[in-house]
Amino acid sequence: MATALRGHAGPEMPTQSDGHGTPHFKLLGLPLFMLVALTCGTVRAQDVGPGEPPGAGRAIQIWEDQRDWVTSLAFLKDGQHLCVGTYEELLLRGVRGSEVPKSLAVAPGYVKSLAVSPDGKLVAAGHYQALSLIDAASWSIKRTIGEHAGYVTGVAFSPDGRLLATACEDGTARLWNVADGKAVRVLAGHSYPVLGIAFSPDGKRIATAAGDETRVTQPGEVKVWNAADGKQLYSFTNHRHAATGVAFSPDGKWLASTGFDKRVILYDLSRGKATSFFDGHNRPTNAVLFGHGGTTLASAAGGREEGENEVKIWERETGKVLVTFAVHKSKVDALALSPDASLLASGGYDKIVAVWDVKSLLAHEPPSKPAARPVALAEAERTREKPKDAGPIRVGMIGLDTSHCGAFAKVLNDPHAAPDVAGFHVVAAYPRGSADILSSTERIPEYTKDFQKMGIEIVGSIDELLKKVDVVLLETNDGRPHLEQALAVMKSGKRCFIDKPIAGSLADAVAILDASRKYHVPVFSSSSLRFGKQTQAARHGKIGKILSCETTSPCTLEKTHPDLYWYGIHGVESLFTVMGPGCQSVRRTVSTPSEDVVVGTWEGGRTGTFRGTRPKGGYVGTAKGTAGTLQVGQYEGYRPLAVEIVKFFKTGVPPVSDEETLAIYAFMTAADESKHRHGAEVTLESVLAPARAEAAKKLGR
Numbered sequence: 001m002a003t004a005l006r007g008h009a010g011p012e013m014p015t016q017s018d019g020h021g022t023p024h025f026k027l028l029g030l031p032l033f034m035l036v037a038l039t040c041g042t043v044r045a046q047d048v049g050p051g052e053p054p055g056a057g058r059a060i061q062i063w064e065d066q067r068d069w070v071t072s073l074a075f076l077k078d079g080q081h082l083c084v085g086t087y088e089e090l091l092l093r094g095v096r097g098s099e100v101p102k103s104l105a106v107a108p109g110y111v112k113s114l115a116v117s118p119d120g121k122l123v124a125a126g127h128y129q130a131l132s133l134i135d136a137a138s139w140s141i142k143r144t145i146g147e148h149a150g151y152v153t154g155v156a157f158s159p160d161g162r163l164l165a166t167a168c169e170d171g172t173a174r175l176w177n178v179a180d181g182k183a184v185r186v187l188a189g190h191s192y193p194v195l196g197i198a199f200s201p202d203g204k205r206i207a208t209a210a211g212d213e214t215r216v217t218q219p220g221e222v223k224v225w226n227a228a229d230g231k232q233l234y235s236f237t238n239h240r241h242a243a244t245g246v247a248f249s250p251d252g253k254w255l256a257s258t259g260f261d262k263r264v265i266l267y268d269l270s271r272g273k274a275t276s277f278f279d280g281h282n283r284p285t286n287a288v289l290f291g292h293g294g295t296t297l298a299s300a301a302g303g304r305e306e307g308e309n310e311v312k313i314w315e316r317e318t319g320k321v322l323v324t325f326a327v328h329k330s331k332v333d334a335l336a337l338s339p340d341a342s343l344l345a346s347g348g349y350d351k352i353v354a355v356w357d358v359k360s361l362l363a364h365e366p367p368s369k370p371a372a373r374p375v376a377l378a379e380a381e382r383t384r385e386k387p388k389d390a391g392p393i394r395v396g397m398i399g400l401d402t403s404h405c406g407a408f409a410k411v412l413n414d415p416h417a418a419p420d421v422a423g424f425h426v427v428a429a430y431p432r433g434s435a436d437i438l439s440s441t442e443r444i445p446e447y448t449k450d451f452q453k454m455g456i457e458i459v460g461s462i463d464e465l466l467k468k469v470d471v472v473l474l475e476t477n478d479g480r481p482h483l484e485q486a487l488a489v490m491k492s493g494k495r496c497f498i499d500k501p502i503a504g505s506l507a508d509a510v511a512i513l514d515a516s517r518k519y520h521v522p523v524f525s526s527s528s529l530r531f532g533k534q535t536q537a538a539r540h541g542k543i544g545k546i547l548s549c550e551t552t553s554p555c556t557l558e559k560t561h562p563d564l565y566w567y568g569i570h571g572v573e574s575l576f577t578v579m580g581p582g583c584q585s586v587r588r589t590v591s592t593p594s595e596d597v598v599v600g601t602w603e604g605g606r607t608g609t610f611r612g613t614r615p616k617g618g619y620v621g622t623a624k625g626t627a628g629t630l631q632v633g634q635y636e637g638y639r640p641l642a643v644e645i646v647k648f649f650k651t652g653v654p655p656v657s658d659e660e661t662l663a664i665y666a667f668m669t670a671a672d673e674s675k676h677r678h679g680a681e682v683t684l685e686s687v688l689a690p691a692r693a694e695a696a697k698k699l700g701r
Contacts, residue, residue, distance in 0.1 A: 060343070061095055061355040062327060068518070070347030071110045073336035076136060077120025082336065082345050084353055085111025087518055090125055092139060095343060095355050102139050106132055108658070109517035113155040113167070114336075122178070124164055126152025128517050129657070131166055133181070145181050147174075150653045151520070154197035154245075156206075158227070165206050165227075167197035169522075170653045173208045175227070185230045190221055193652055196245035200252045203227060205269075209257050211242020212650065214393060214470055214495070222246060222257045224269070238265050238274045245287050249294035254316070256297060258285035262307075264299045266316065278319050282307035286333050292341040296322065296361065300346060302331030311335065311346045313361050322361050327354050392425040393649065396469030398462060398485055399476030400447040401433030401440035404499055407638040408473060408645075409454060420643045428457040428468045434478030437560060462488045471649045472496045479561060480504035483698065486512050490521040495652060497645045498525040500573070501565040502661060506669040506687060507694035513658045514695055524654030525661060527573035529553070529619060531640035535632045538578045543625030548607050549578040551621035551633040555596055555612025563596065563675070564668040568612040570619065572664055574633035575600075578623045579608045581660040583667055585683045588674040598671040601681075662688065 072085030076092075084091040084101075087110050092102040109128025116123055116136070123134040130146040150169030157164055163184065164176040173187040173194050187208065196209035206227050211220035220243030224234040241260035248255055255267040264278040264285050281301035288299040295316050302309035309332050311325040329350040336345045342359035395412060397405060409426045411417070431448045434440035448458055459465045462485060466472075472489045474482060479501040489496045502525035503509040516523045529535065538546065553571030557563055564572055576583075582603040590597035596612040621633025644655045666684040669691070673682045 058357045059325075059327065059354055060357055061093075061353075063093065063353045064351065066091070066347075066351040066353060068351060069110065069333070069349045069520075070351060070353055071112050071333050071520075072114040072125075073334040073345045073347050073353070074114035074116050074123065075336050075338045075343070075345070076116055076123075077339060079338040079340055079343065082353070082355065083114050083116070083123055083125075084347060085114050085125060085127075085334070086351075087111075088127075090114075090123075090134070093353070095338075095345075104134065104139055104141070106134075106141070109151060110520055112151050112153050112520075115155045115157050115164075117157050117178070118159060118161045122157075122161075124155045124157065126155045126166060128152075131155065131164070131176070133178075143181050145176060147183065149657075150193065150522070153193070153195045154208075156197050156199045158199050159201060159203040163203075163227075165197050165199060167194040167208060169193040169195075169651070171210070171651060173197055173206070173225075175206075175230070187223075187225050187230050189223060189232055189235075192218070192221065192242065195243065196258075198246045198248055199227070200248045201250060202252055205233065205248075205252070207246040207248065207255055207257075209243035209246045209259075211239065211244065211260065212652070213242045213260055215242075215650070218242075220244075220257075220259045220261070222255075222265075222267070224255065234267075234269075234272050236265075236267065236274055238277070239263065241284075244285065247289050247297075249290045249316075250292060251294055254290070254294060256288045256290065256299075258288045258299060260284040262301065264288050264297065276319075278314060280312055280314060280319065280321055281310070283309065283331075286331065287335040289335055289337050290316075291337075291361075298335055298337070298344055298358070300332035300335050300348075302328065302333070302348060309348060309350075311344070311356075313344075313358065323358075325354065325356060328352055392423050393471060394428075394469045395424050395426045395471055395473060395649075396465045397426055397429040397456075397473045397475055398465065398489075399433035399474065400429055400431040400451060401443045402475055402477040402499065404638060405429070405447055405473075405475050406450055408475075408642055409451065409456065411639055411642045412646075413454060413456075421639075421646050424471075424646055424649060426454075426456055426473075428459050428465050430459050430462055430465045433476040434481075437478050437558065440477045466492045466494065470494065473645070474498045478504065479508070479565060483508040483511055486523065487515055490515055490519040490523070493519070493521055495521065495649055496523045497648065498523055500525060500527050500569045501561065502665065504561055504565070506662075506665050506691040507698065509662060509665045510688075510691050510695035511698045513662065514699060516658075518699070522648070522652045522654055524648055524656050526641065526644070526656050527570045528638050528641035529570045529574045529633060529635055530577045530656070531644055532574070532632070532634050532636050534630055534634060535574050535577050535621075538623040538625070538630050538632050539580070542627075543623060543630050544627030545625055546578055546580070546606065547624050547626065548609075549575055549621065549623040549632065550609040550611065551575045551578075552611040552613065552617065553619050553633070554617045555614055557614070562668055562672045564598070564610075564612065564671055565665075568596065568610065568668065569664070570635075571610050571612060571621070571633060572668060574619070574621055575608050575610050576660060576664050576667070578621075578632055579606065581657070581663045583608065583663055583684055585681050586667055586670040586674055587681050588671045588679055591675050596671075598667075598674075600667055666691075 068087035074083045088107040090104045090106045113126035125132045133143045148168045154167030175184040190210040192210045192212040194210045206225045219237040220239030222236040239259035243259045245258040266276045268275045283301040309328040313322045328348040332348040334347040344356045344358040347353045551571040551574045555568035558566035583600045600608045619635040669687045670682040
C-alpha cells in the first residue's frame with residue numbers, strides 16, 4: 001500500500017476524493033518566502049517565515065556568475081567549500097566568504113555528476129564519455145577513465161572509498177577500483193539511459209534510476225543491486241515516465257527516486273516495495289536527498305514549460321512541506337548537502353547556485369503520529385492512470401534534396417515495419433536545402449510532392465517543424481548550412497541525425513559536436529556504408545587486429561566543398577570503420593580528373609588507403625588483419641543505417657564517437673591540404689588546431 005503525500009502551499013485542505021473513490025490527504029506548506037537583495041550585489045538572503053527558528057531557510061550565498069548551466073554539486077568534507085559542475089569546468093567555491101573560486105578544466109562536455117570520497121581527498125567528476133578523478137588538495141586531475149559511451153550521469157563512492165559506481169547514458173552502470181581505475185563489473189539490465197546512482201550507507205547495495213524522456217508511454221526504472229556480485233535484488237517501475245535520480249536514507253531502510261512524472265517515490269526496502277509518493281512539485285523532479293535523520297527530504301524540480309523551478313523540504317511520513325525555495329528561474333538540476341546537514345546547495349540551468357542554511361529544517365522531527373490513513377495504492381493508481389498510447393515517435397526531416405529522404409521515410413513509415421525500426425514515423429518536413437547547388441535545388445519540388453503523397457506535412461520553417469516532432473533527421477545535401485540548422489535543433493533539446501557530410505568545413509564539424517556537448521543533446525553523422533556486414537565484422541575482430549585497409553568508392557566533386565566531403569565520404573567512412581580512429585597523417589598521392597588516392601598513416605605505422613573514382617565506380621575494399629583478409633566497403637542500402645538511427649533516437653547514444661567523426665573529416669581536410677602542397681604529408685592535428693579555434697569563434701566562446 002502506498003500513500004500519496006501531497007505538498008501544497010496554502011491552507012490545510014480536508015480529505016478529498018480523487019474521482020475514483022480514493023481519498024487524498026492535502027497538507028499545509030509554509031508560504032513562499034520573499035527574497036531581498038543585499039548590498040553586495042549577487043548575494044541575497046531569504047527572509048525567515050513566521051514561526052520558523054532563526055536562520056531557517058536563509059540563503060547565505062547566491063552566485064549568478066557561472067558561465068553555463070549548473071549540472072552537478074558536491075560539498076567537500078570540510079563543509080565550507082562547494083564543487084560546482086558546469087560546461088567543461090569545475091569550480092571550487094567558499095560557501096561563507098568572498099574568496100575567488102578555483103577553476104579546473106574538465107572536458108569534454110558538461111560535468112553532469114560529482115561525488116567526494118569518504119576521506120575527502122578525491123572528487124569524482126562524470127562528464128561526456130569519461131570520469132575524472134581530481135585531487136581535492138591540489139585541485140588537479142589525477143586520472144581519467146574513458147570507457148563510457150555517453151554522459152556519465154551519476155557517480156558515487158562506496159562508504160570505504162575503495163569503489164566508484166557510475167551511471168551512464170549508454171544504459172549501464174559500472175563499478176571501478178579507485179586505486180587503479182580498473183573496471184570491476186558492469187551492472188547491465190536497464191532498457192534505457194541510466195540517469196542516477198547511489199551506494200547504500202553500508203556499501204552492500206547500489207541503486208540506479210533509468211528512463212528515456214522521449215518515450216512517453218514507457219515507465220521509468222529503479223533497480224537495487226547487490227554490490228558484491230552485481231546481482232539484481234529489486235526492480236521497480238512505479239514511475240510513469242523516466243526515473244532521474246535515487247538516494248538512500250542514512251539508515252539504508254528507505255530509498256527515494258525522482259522522475260519525469262513530477263513525483264518523488266519512497267520505497268521501504270525491508271519490504272521490497274514502493275510505499276508512498278510525494279507529488280508536491282508541478283514539474284519533473286530531478287534530484288533528491290535525505291536529511292541526517294532520514295525523516296525529512298529535499299527535492300528539486302524543473303524543466304518543461306509549465307510549473308515552478310523549485311526546491312522543497314518535506315516530511316517523509318506526512319508529505320508536509322516545510323519550506324519551498326523558489327529562487328531559480330529554470331530547471332533545478334542539482335542538490336548537495338553539507339556533511340553536517342547544515343547547508344543545502346541548489347544549482348540550475350539559470351546558471352545560479354544558491355546555498356541555504358537548513359540546519360533546523362533537515363533536523364526537523366515530524367509528529368510522532370504518522371499521517372492520516374493511507375490514501376492511494378501506487379500500483380493500482382499507476383494501472384488506472386496509465387498514459388494513453390501516444391503513438392509512434394514523431395520524426396521531422398530538414399531538407400528534401402537528397403534521395404536519402406525518401407529512402408528513410410519509406411523504411412520508417414512502412415505500416416509493416418520490422419521491430420528494429422517500428423515505432424518511429426516521419427510526420428513533417430521542411431523542404432529547403434541548398435540555395436545554390438543545382439543538383440540539390442532541382443530535386444526539392446519533386447521530393448516535396450512525393451512526401452505530400454505519403455501524407456507527410458510540409459512546413460515553412462525549422463521552428464515550425466520543431467513544434468511538431470520529437471526527433472530530427474537533418475538531410476540537407478549541402479553541408480554548409482548544417483551548423484545553423486543543427487544549432488536550432490539542439491537548442492530545442494531534440495536528438496538529431498545529421499546526414500553526410502556533417503558540415504561543409506572542418507571548423508563547422510567541430511562546432512556542431514562542441515554544441516552537442518554544450519546543449520547536452522546528442523547528435524551523430526555517418527554514411528550508410530559504415531554499417532555493412534563485412535565492414536562491421538572487420539571492425540569487431542573477425543580477422544584479428546587490423547594491419548591495413550584499402551577502400552574504393554565513387555568520388556564526385558562539388559566545388560563548394562572539400563574534394564572528398566561530397567561523395568568520397570562513403571569510402572572514407574568504410575576505411576575508418578575498419579581502421580578506427582588514430583590516423584596521424586595523410587598524403588594525397590594521386591589527384592587526376594578521374595581518380596584520387598589518399599594514404600593515411602595510423603598509430604603503429606598501420607596504413608589505410610582510400611581511392612575515389614569519377615565519374616562512377618563501385619564500392620569495394622580489402623582489409624588485412626593478423627588472422628586473415630576480408631572484403632569490406634560494400635553498399636547494402638539505407639536500411640542498416642536507419643536501424644542505427646532508430647537505436648540512437650531511443651537511447652541517445654551515438655554509434656560513432658565524436659573522436660572518430662572528427663578524425664574522418666580531418667582526414668579529408670588534410671587530403672585537400674596535401675593536394676595543395678603537391679602530395680606533401682599533412683598531420684591531422686595541423687588542420688584540427690585552426691578548425692577548433694574557428695569553431696570557438698563561431699560559437700561565441
